[in-house]
Amino acid sequence: MTKIQEQEVAQTMKRDFYKLFINGEQVESSNGARTKVYNPATGEFLAEVAKATQEDAQRAIEAARNAFDNGKWKITPTGKRARVLNKIAAIMRSRFSELVELEVLNTGKTIAAAQAQLNQAVEDFEFYAGALVSHRGSVNNVPGQFHNYTEKEPVGVCAQIIPWNYPLMMAAWKVAPALAAGCSVIIKPASLTPLTAIILGEICHEAGVPEGVVNILPGSGAEIGNYLVEHDLVNKVAFTGSTPIGKDIMARASGTLKRVTLELGGKSPSLIFEDADIDQAVDCSIYGIYNNTGQSCDARSRIYIHEDVYDEFVEKFIEKTNRIVLGDPFSKETHVGAVIDQGQLDTVKEYVQSAIDEGAEILAGGEQIHPEGFEKGFWYAPTVIGNVTQEMRVVREEIFGPVVVLSKFSNEKEAIALANDSEFGLASSVWSKDGARATRVANKIQAGIVMINSPFSAFPGTPFGGYKQSGFGRELAIETLDLYSETKSIMSYYGSRPLNPFGL
Structure with missing residues (x-):
């Protein structure tokens, strides 16, 4: 032609x-x-x-x-x-x-x-x-x-x-x-x-x-x-x-x-160890959940943080989440787009409300928003939920929206157990400067994809798929x-x- x-x-x-x-x-x-x-x-x-x-x-x-x-x-x-x-x-x-x-x-x-x-x-x-x-x-x-x-x-x-x-x-x-x-x-x-x-x-x-x-x-x-x-x-x-x-x-x-x-489906975990580069882990974990508006099977929607760096990580994570720009999808300044339709928006809202009803704490977002010029679209604020337990729906079920839950762990064994405590096993991330630990943990996580110090899960030539359900x-x-x-x-x-x- x-x-x-x-x-x-x-x-x-x-x-x-x-x-x-x-x-x-x-x-x-x-x-x-x-x-x-x-x-x-x-x-x-x-x-x-x-x-x-x-x-x-x-x-x-x-x-x-x-x-x-x-x-x-x-x-x-x-x-x-x-x-x-x-x-x-x-x-x-x-x-x-x-x-x-x-x-x-x-x-x-x-x-x-x-x-x-x-x-x-x-x-x-x-x-x-x-x-x-x-x-x-x-x-x-x-x-x-x-x-x-x-x-x-x-x-x-x-x-x-x-x-x-x-x-x-x-x-x-x-x-x-x-x-x-x-x-x-x-x-x-x-x-x-x-x-x-x-x-x-x-x-x-x-x-x-x-x-x-x-x-x-x-x-x-x-x-x-x-x-x-x-x-x-x-x-x-x-x-x-x-x-x-x-x-x-x-x-x-x-x-x-x-x-x-x-x-x-997936309910993928991210493990932040005490020796991780915290700034990098924060930046990449934000991408890992909010990329594609959280509407991704490999979204790292459960973040487990070592108790020694929990407060530092959470403070930085919330501060940067609140700086995320929503609005015109054609603007290069925009970080996060719209939810796909009203039905999915309602699903996201229902999950967040269930977390509140079960005693969790909304640390950021937690509401439908209306960006200027896009008031009739389907938008939801990037949301961070703390004070969760493993039994809560927002921890166990796939939300498929811009919602992440944060929890802490005290040691490597507990981190692995928390990561594997799911019916899903698609993706996961490990954040640590200790190469031996990162490899050891990666080998014990029940997931088809394990990312070490990176949020990216899919490249041509790299097998993509999951364990369990x-x-x-x-x-x-x-x-x-x-x-x-x-x-x-x-x-x-x-x-x-x-x-x-x-x-x-």
Whole structure:
């Protein structure tokens, strides 16, 4: 495409109406149904989106199934497949500003957060473009004149159900490895935030992914999501979202023994030891909870501080929390964006009230706010809660908002016990200048990701996923390709004498 053509396409990203994307075409839903999406920062109407029906889902499944069975994509040489993935990344980079703008408008998150997440989405495609070249089987000579080799084959049609907190980045986390492995995909974006996922499907097609290999179905999770999960022509389900829904998906998928990858909830701890760099621990712990408005499965929403530095840490943490800027998501001065919608805002408020009712103390925030110019949006002040016990709901349950609880510990053994006292096990942070202690503690924490003296949990090439009820399977890494592949073992006899096992 010429630069002029690219600019024309980029300008069409902002639309009044977004259609389904099935078999390489933008189409309306079979019954003409539409849903409205809003800008969380302003509360204002943003666009209409076609609402898929089960009939539309069936069309998408058939398109994906035909595209896979006909083999055009799955037998595409790895070098060419890699070039297509790199082209997807290149197109995304060329329209970076437009994609960021659309993501901010649809989610209410800050422009800084959207830029970082889009950068990673681009890098995901680039990473898997390289990783797929080395994803291959093995050779093993079995004693007795047998030669065995294995092949990696794509698992088939994959239903990928995307959450609303990271719409484009989560779509990339799932689409990139699936395409790299040779699968066909049907993406079911969250109803609140479907816009950039729709655009991603169009970009994949433009980059050279064959018709039917990538399909986008915005619509009801209860109707469309369940239909995809239970359908016998779908081979795998990848889901990111809440633990209760993940359990339901696993049960539904069992009917056809689908492969399932689940990245679920979290209530992640951060441990601040007495020898930590307190200023750095404060700054990074603030980011660890309030980044993306706390609407992140890996948010470090439980902070445990050694009793010797508890008062110092809490004083600095509260002072800096009170300096966090909320407001215009497109301003680079803004630190924290809006909550996704009224329902989630109500959930956050209810959790904070439960903490008060149970005897906790609000140390900062604890209220809905109305930034100037954004009075109709969904905003909640960054909140710090102290004087909590392990039994309180705000300590045990995932809030998914800008709320953190603070507690103290007296020794390493207690810190580890507190960190592991959760049904979740996604992420965790350890803050200490003692490398031996940090490593020792990290090895004992029951979580899929442990960050030492850093708030960052996800980079392309680094496995991301959880223990316990935070799900299973790992995304973002080379081994993710195995989740989208079948391993076929082929045994060949090369001996000189005929085989006659029964001696007949």
